[in-house]
Amino acid sequence: MTSMNMVQSLNSALDVMLERDPKVLIFGEDVGYFGGVFRVTDKLQQKHGLKRCFDAPISESGIIATAIGMGAYGLRPVPEIQFADYILPAFDQLVSEAARLRYRSGGEFWAPITVRSPYGGGIFGGQTHSQSPEAIFAHITGLKTVIPSNPYDAKGLLIASIECDDPVIFLEPKRLYNGPFDGRHEQQVKSWAGHPDADVPDGYYTVPLGKAAVVREGEAVTMLAYGTMVHVALAGIQDSGVDAELIDLRSIVPLDIDTIIESVKKTGRCVILHEASRYGGFGGELSALVQERCFHWLEAPVERVAGWDTPYPHAFEWDYFPGPKRVATALKKAMQD
Missing domain, CATH: 3.40.50.970 (Thiamin diphosphate (ThDP)-binding fold, Pyr/PP domains)
Known part of the structure; x- marks a missing residue:
């Protein structure tokens, strides 16, 4: 190591x-x-x-x-x-x-x-x-x-x-x-x-494609993220005080839908986070999959937190990024519905 x-x-x-x-x-x-x-x-x-x-x-x-x-x-x-x-x-x-x-x-x-x-x-x-x-x-x-x-x-x-x-x-x-x-x-x-x-590890090993990781276990709401947003999600969960289960997708194709379904069935709620613009972003596909597979277990609408629906801003990129405050707001909203 x-x-x-x-x-x-x-x-x-x-x-x-x-x-x-x-x-x-x-x-x-x-x-x-x-x-x-x-x-x-x-x-x-x-x-x-x-x-x-x-x-x-x-x-x-x-x-x-x-x-x-x-x-x-x-x-x-x-x-x-x-x-x-x-x-x-x-x-x-x-x-x-x-x-x-x-x-x-x-x-x-x-x-x-x-x-x-x-x-x-x-x-x-x-x-x-x-x-x-x-x-x-x-x-x-x-x-x-x-x-x-x-x-x-x-x-x-x-x-x-x-x-x-x-x-x-x-x-x-x-x-x-x-x-x-x-x-x-x-x-x-x-x-x-x-x-x-x-x-x-210094030598050879693999992490399988299509297998998500449960970064944080929780009971109240499932949060889906990948890449940089995994770290933003952790900060937002801490700020919100919500007992969220955080899943790092690792790969979006292939997608570990089984881990997602298992978590959402347990929590009954779902918040999706990605850095790309919201409209047409991969969060929309995730939301549809959760609705299709977990409809009878959902206790609130699926929430999405994402970048602005604008061309990428140069000077305001740190405002464009979804931050912990926006994540915490979405988590609390999911718990209120």
């Missing part, structure tokens, strides 16, 4: 897989000699060589198209898109090619690619560096979408994604890269030391 932040744990996952599987390779914008804009691929080129970790032109469609071809012919590429906002030029390749390749070819070819990308706010990046597009990818049959909330899960989920034979969109919350976020303000604790998620 080693105390790691999320950048270090992701780097460790990539290092482990490069050593373990000669078919794994990494490429993207500035991931080689520079080690990535957030340093996730730091020193991997020096250790594993130019053929295993290398830079690509600034062409997201080209990066993903190349990765699909590599995957179809037996490799397991891990392309990085420098920011999730930049991934849209490659949307056609992901939707029309990667997601459908196994079905279109009758199982003759598939696309075992893991598309890594930093996502969400926290660096005052504005509209072109801070978006949360997970609901877009969750809608595409054939793509898996994974979003870790802590270093231990990040490493295990990334290894599991690389070993998966289907294309995976692996979204990395920028606010969690360099240390734990307590959910209350923009400042981060300097180290993960002492944090319950700090200790990460």
Whole structure:
């Protein structure tokens, strides 16, 4: 075990897989000699060589198209898109090619690619560096979408994604890269030391895709979150005084609906939290699923807490983010209905 932040744990996952599987390779914008804009691929080129970790032109469609071809012919590429906002030029390749390749070819070819990308706010990046597009990818049959909330899960989920034979969109919350976020303000604790998620195995292990984690057990209301919002949810629960059960989804496709149903049947209430805009966000799908599967157990309407239905604000991003106050308000409202 080693105390790691999320950048270090992701780097460790990539290092482990490069050593373990000669078919794994990494490429993207500035991931080689520079080690990535957030340093996730730091020193991997020096250790594993130019053929295993290398830079690509600034062409997201080209990066993903190349990765699909590599995957179809037996490799397991891990392309990085420098920011999730930049991934849209490659949307056609992901939707029309990667997601459908196994079905279109009758199982003759598939696309075992893991598309890594930093996502969400926290660096005052504005509209072109801070978006949360997970609901877009969750809608595409054939793509898996994974979003870790802590270093231990990040490493295990990334290894599991690389070993998966289907294309995976692996979204990395920028606010969690360099240390734990307590959910209350923009400042981060300097180290993960002492944090319950700090200790990460040095070698190989996996966290299964499609299995949620119960972060906090409770009896009064079920709260669903993923990524950075898990930490915001914990702060909001503490401020509210409500005995909430917090579930970290870990991946939204595949979704661990069984854990959600079990919790909502126990509590009879549900609050959903995500950073993306509310309208059309993945919280709407979660709400519909809870209503369909747990209608007879619900004692109050499902509540959603999310970002504004506006273009991402640059100067006001800390107001845009759902914070503990909004979470606490939703929890109390759920208890009053």
